[in-house]
Amino acid sequence: MASSALISDTESWKDLRAHVEEINKTHLRDLMNNTNRCQSMMVEFDGILIDYSRQRATLDTLNKLFSLAEAARVKEKIIRMFNGEHINSTENRSVLHVALRAPRDAVINSDGKNVVPEVWHVLDKIRDFSERVRSGAWVGATGKTLKDVVAVGIGGSFLGPLFVHTALQTEAEASECARGRQLRFLANVDPIDVARNITGLNPETTLVVVVSKTFTTAETMLNARTMREWISSALGPQAVAKHMVAVSTNLKLVEQFGIDPNNAFAFWDWVGGRYSVCSAVGVLPLSLQYGFSIVEKFLKGASSVDQHFLSAPFEKNIPVLLGLLSVWNVSFLGYPARAILPYSQALEKLAPHIQQVSMESNGKGVSIDGVPLPYQTGEIDFGEPGTNGQHSFYQLIHQGRVIPCDFIGVVKSQQPIYLKDEVVNNHDELMSNFFAQPDALAYGKTPEQLQKENIPEDLVSHKTFSGNRPSLSILLPSLNAYNIGQLLAIYEHRVAVQGFVWCINSFDQWGVELGKSLATQVRKQLHASRKKGESVEGFNFSTKTLITRYLEASADVPSDPSTLLPNI
Numbered sequence: 001m002a003s004s005a006l007i008s009d010t011e012s013w014k015d016l017r018a019h020v021e022e023i024n025k026t027h028l029r030d031l032m033n034n035t036n037r038c039q040s041m042m043v044e045f046d047g048i049l050i051d052y053s054r055q056r057a058t059l060d061t062l063n064k065l066f067s068l069a070e071a072a073r074v075k076e077k078i079i080r081m082f083n084g085e086h087i088n089s090t091e092n093r094s095v096l097h098v099a100l101r102a103p104r105d106a107v108i109n110s111d112g113k114n115v116v117p118e119v120w121h122v123l124d125k126i127r128d129f130s131e132r133v134r135s136g137a138w139v140g141a142t143g144k145t146l147k148d149v150v151a152v153g154i155g156g157s158f159l160g161p162l163f164v165h166t167a168l169q170t171e172a173e174a175s176e177c178a179r180g181r182q183l184r185f186l187a188n189v190d191p192i193d194v195a196r197n198i199t200g201l202n203p204e205t206t207l208v209v210v211v212s213k214t215f216t217t218a219e220t221m222l223n224a225r226t227m228r229e230w231i232s233s234a235l236g237p238q239a240v241a242k243h244m245v246a247v248s249t250n251l252k253l254v255e256q257f258g259i260d261p262n263n264a265f266a267f268w269d270w271v272g273g274r275y276s277v278c279s280a281v282g283v284l285p286l287s288l289q290y291g292f293s294i295v296e297k298f299l300k301g302a303s304s305v306d307q308h309f310l311s312a313p314f315e316k317n318i319p320v321l322l323g324l325l326s327v328w329n330v331s332f333l334g335y336p337a338r339a340i341l342p343y344s345q346a347l348e349k350l351a352p353h354i355q356q357v358s359m360e361s362n363g364k365g366v367s368i369d370g371v372p373l374p375y376q377t378g379e380i381d382f383g384e385p386g387t388n389g390q391h392s393f394y395q396l397i398h399q400g401r402v403i404p405c406d407f408i409g410v411v412k413s414q415q416p417i418y419l420k421d422e423v424v425n426n427h428d429e430l431m432s433n434f435f436a437q438p439d440a441l442a443y444g445k446t447p448e449q450l451q452k453e454n455i456p457e458d459l460v461s462h463k464t465f466s467g468n469r470p471s472l473s474i475l476l477p478s479l480n481a482y483n484i485g486q487l488l489a490i491y492e493h494r495v496a497v498q499g500f501v502w503c504i505n506s507f508d509q510w511g512v513e514l515g516k517s518l519a520t521q522v523r524k525q526l527h528a529s530r531k532k533g534e535s536v537e538g539f540n541f542s543t544k545t546l547i548t549r550y551l552e553a554s555a556d557v558p559s560d561p562s563t564l565l566p567n568i
């Protein structure tokens, strides 16, 4: 395919379009009866079992998707990514989050230089620093051990670390290592988030980690200044050196902020924000909480999937298969959304993290060459752990709109509970739902079945389930640091595969800029109005009215305030 030609013009794309008609004649109820088909639609790697037999697809569909992958040169694009080529062309950058978890002796080049030694230099520095903090060798300004950490950051500098932290919190080995320690995340610029984060914390025993790739993000920098004030107003300005460290690619700005460069942990422009959890962005706060050796297991899990992604043939390649099936669902079957449904409370922050990884990566309107696309890219991701979601939005998924679902289950619970005289143990109860829901979606329930159950005629249509609703099941052996790393890498690479097929740049995010610059204009106006009483100018009628109302109704806000921090 010539670089400016659209993937939708290829024969493979057209073939899949035509194939939809065939698939529309099938029902999952029947497809599931074909054991050979179902057997071929299971894939296993490193303890993880994926069952995609409940996708609205046949083996023929898969072959057609492999042809599409060939037309889109997916294999070549994967290799180019691992080779450090500047596949993020609009920012002229390599995309090398795989280097963040590569073994020490690996060679991965960006711009002709092996980046793995730099990665390990920072990892070693994190190991050393986190061990000193955890052991009490590094103490706060008043000589007390720093047992609590507030990580200040937003977007990719927040969601990945939050996901991993939440997943590790209840894991036996990790929770033992975290005994007596707290890790909190301050993301939102809303002062309420500051209040929530500092409530119950003592500045004397708190370490603040400012996490920002650019070190210019407005929300993070205001929150960082707020936390600096919280520390220095309690302990004096000299305490900042002992109580604040930073993670950034912009070490110059870190220093200007007043953080000792020795206490700055670097990463690189070839790490996208939403792909940065395996850099110091995640590794530093998580190592402070759990110790480096736990976090190293997480990196190893991700690395194992990286190798699989690079080397496994497409028929057995989990991220490739899942990525192609997502393209099938979005671009051909016309399902715009995807539900991420982990049957594990520990994975409650998976969906929010994947929302950014997927939607910031693939929510694009032009091809990588800048050509407007005649097809939609990306999907609307949302999710909640089961069984909570079942009592919330599953009604729509069963009888309303068709939403392809990812069911994620774990064989061994992190926290098993057995009660004498119960029919099943608590985790089996949870997993009963994990196994039942995909079949309920796939098979549904027919009016004939309901009539046999003597359901009153006027209720039959209400109680009918059309079925034929696709899902896939991911079964993890357990949920330890290693498995969490595997799961993360599967989703990251799946998103990349989707972007490779759609021929977009999954690694830039220009769509977040416009709102930011308009907020700058509003910020200037609020300042001018509060300080100098200037009237609201330069906005449309609607925005002017809203801002004016806001200012008038909050006229009691002091125009030249002295510092006020939350006090709850």
Ligand SMILES: O=P(O)(O)OC[C@H]1O[C@](O)(CO)[C@@H](O)[C@@H]1O
Pocket (backbone or CB within 6 Å): 154, 155, 156, 157, 211, 212, 213, 214, 215, 216, 217, 220, 273, 274, 360, 509, 512
């Ligand atoms: O780490 P930074 O530079 O503060 O950026 C935070 C986030 O802001 C974004 O640039 C846009 O929301 C994300 O891509 C990024 O993860």
